[in-house]
Amino acid sequence: MDKKNYYITTPIYYPSAKPHMGHAYSSIVADVFARFKRLDGYKVYFLTGTDEHGLKIQKAADENRQEPKLFCDIISKTFRDLTKILNLSNDDFIRTTEKRHHKAVQFLWNKLVSKKYIYLSKYRGWYSVSDEAYYHENEITEKDGKKISINSGSIVEWVEEESYFFKLSLFQDKLLNFYEKNSDFILPISRKNEVISFVKGGLKDLSVSRKSFSWGIKVPDNDEHVIYVWLDALTNYLSALNYPNYEDVLFKKFWPANLHIIGKDILRFHAVYWPAFLLAADILPPNRVYGHGWILSDEKKMSKSKGNILDPLEMINNYGLDQLRYYLIKEVSFGNDGNISNKNVENCINSDLANNYGNFCQRTFAFAEKNCKGLVPSDIDFISKDLKILNSFSDNIKKIRSLMDKQQLNDYVKFIIERSFEANKYFNDEAPWNKKTDIKRLNTIIYVSLEIIRKISILLLPIIPDSANKALRSLNLDTKNLKLDSVSNHLLIKSGSKLNNQGILFKKIKKRND
């Protein structure tokens, strides 16, 4: 019995700055998987949100002369707005400042305390006030009698601060054992190797509280401490399911999470600390953590000083949302860093969306309009050429599911766009404009083409929901009830029904001279 429930999450974003391409990418990727699973009949819970505690937020709020909570309300909203702008199908949006989250974190804390995994001690280290960071012994050097950071050159001082610790050191073998038994817990494989070598290098206990600032969730029974970042932030994945209420419908249905989509920069926290916390609290760890790469602009990390920032909102304004979504899914090799540039986006939109898929829809609809009275043809008879192209969908349903289960996003898109290439070739080879004396053949070619549009559009729904829906509406189909399985049916479009062309799907981008 396969449980047809699917819980997928994005990272919760730290709202100290406005959303950038990396946020958009994580969210879009997660949305594609969420939509695909729904299309395949799963009950999906798709979570995103904001991580709002910590010193940086407290400071930023101070600078704006605002209460931290009010400050967060404003910034968090820009991320909530982003979910609309990106057309995310998220079922929930969690904020770490919410009551349900505080409740969950404090419960988890008490649980860890009761199991003796948390103890009070002192955090000691070289701290740089200007860098807001602790440095290890070997990152420190001496200059003019003062200790400085090798990296930043800023002065460091020896600091001792009372702190609660989590006994991470006890989990080295348990984690290695867990990775062994769950060989695809961490993907892609290259990242998994990094994590394993990190854990093999030995684990120290983890400081999980701070006294030096107050904007956070209080440690139960000790108001002087707030619970520090990861134990707070990661727990959002549980609190959205109403943990600690184990009997809650959401928790029972959706935990353990199927997939945490994250950027490679926060892999360790998700792949080491998170399962350790959960194992310590007798909660099953998630099934999978996928650490994707970064989106680079001109092969470089985007930064203000380089002036190479590509703002997702601006890209959406210039090219359209589905266009950006398609580019990110198709052209960025999932798991690796990927490049984005106006030129590449324009090429991709034109060749795949406008000239290929979009134009195939248009040529088919226009032809049916003129030669089939705008109706879905009825007098049809498939021959082997027709069945060959139609079967290229039904024969591959298993493969399609497996690709998405392994997060092989690029291969999934490649599979679909190949069908679109084949469709254009089919249309060319069959040349319905030469079949005006053989109405039955002409009708069949058009019917097959319409079926191909339906199948391709269904497969594209997760990636470009608006555009694919538009194509399906042109076929007068109730898109709400369409399921992945229907791709295997070759006779789903109702003969004699009226076609309702919604118009050009993707405008061609005129190339600019840059």
Add this chain to the structure above:
RNA sequence: GGCGAGGUAGCUCAGUUGGUUAGAGCACAGGACUCAUAAGCCUGGGGUCGGCGGUUCGACUCCGCCCCUCGCUACCA
């Protein structure tokens, strides 16, 4: 420094256990067609598969050395 990944056409990448002329898409050039967003289809150019050496009848594929790029190497997230 240590551990790991990778260097294949202008660009992004595929290349299964070593086997005949190294593939795809984009970009570029030519051809026939005309239903379509001058889109689509067909054909083509272009690569000493990072370098050197070795094993083998035969290596992009195995081994050794070297060069280059990137990631990880704990409490900013």
